[in-house]
Amino acid sequence: MRIKLTVVLRTFIAAITVFLIMFIVQGTGIIMVGSAAKMDTFHLQQNGEPLYLKVVFERIYLDGEVSEEVVNESVSSLKEFWAKYDQWQLVDVNETKVTFRKNVDDISPLLKANGFFGVTHEGVLSIFNGKPERSRIIQSFFQIDIKKLESKKQEELIHGIPIKTKDHYVEVLETFKPYSTNDLQGN
Template sequence: MKYLVLSLVIAGFSIFFLLYHTAAENNGVKIEQIKEETQALEVTGPLTVNVILQQQYLDGNTSEETVTETIWSMEDFWAQYRDWQLVDQKEGQMIFRKAVDDISPLLKANGYFGISEDGTLTIFKGLPAESEEVIQSFFQIDISKLESRQQEELKKGIPVVSKDHYIQVIESFKTLSIKQ
């Protein structure tokens, strides 16, 4: 049993370093540097790393979560993050990034379309009349072309409720944009 566990640990580290080597080549790290680092390591048990998961949303916002992973099997570890792109790696830390085909939770919870003082279609954090914090800005609108109902909606704030609604509102006001 002792030899089986030791064999599994050695096999796991071998797979890890093979994948590490491939990822490093893709990220431009020198192979000699990796060889030196791997020779200095001692097989002592599972590998523990901090994994930073960055999610980039359509609206430009990025969320970040840090988890501590104990790696018993590199194959299982890489399978767990197969939908993520490895963007950086250093001792004890790996950073993965993924593009998310949705708007951010921040926009869904607190985002309101409004119009800034210069006439730019803007998403505010909170109601436009109560907030000066801008989450995202788009394009300047020809205010003279707005219907009074549209002006009132933008003053009050149009809540961002979903990706489809987000796109729909942008598209509906794009026809009123001032062409630069």
């Protein structure tokens, strides 16, 4: 009985909260924009002038790299604005700035330009920004039992295996996964 009363009370409070938000929004001249995934508020310009926004685009790549692009945009139609970015996930919005995010099914431009697979002194398969012997680690994956590798594979890892495509990235990870001594996934 007590559990049912708690559920009913929480449902009632949620319904009242939604009603109050709708009432406040309607009374303040704020327009609710977008689908359920991107509900947020904007104030309408009273004089018909376009709305000037800073639009931030965050791209998250397979290798964990995040890039950010900032664009200043003049918005005359909120409906067109939301339609233009409907493939992006809304992360944050206020009166002057909108932040969108997208997961990109590819490796980052940084990896394509200067990424190398290699191993640390501890034998952890890692991606380096440049050749492994003198560069910083971008991402670490798992420890490898180097003794089980054929000498050619050992040499490749020591000198660095360049990463140019997503397919090659996946292929190298799959090649060395059987030599893993544990799963330290992530960085």
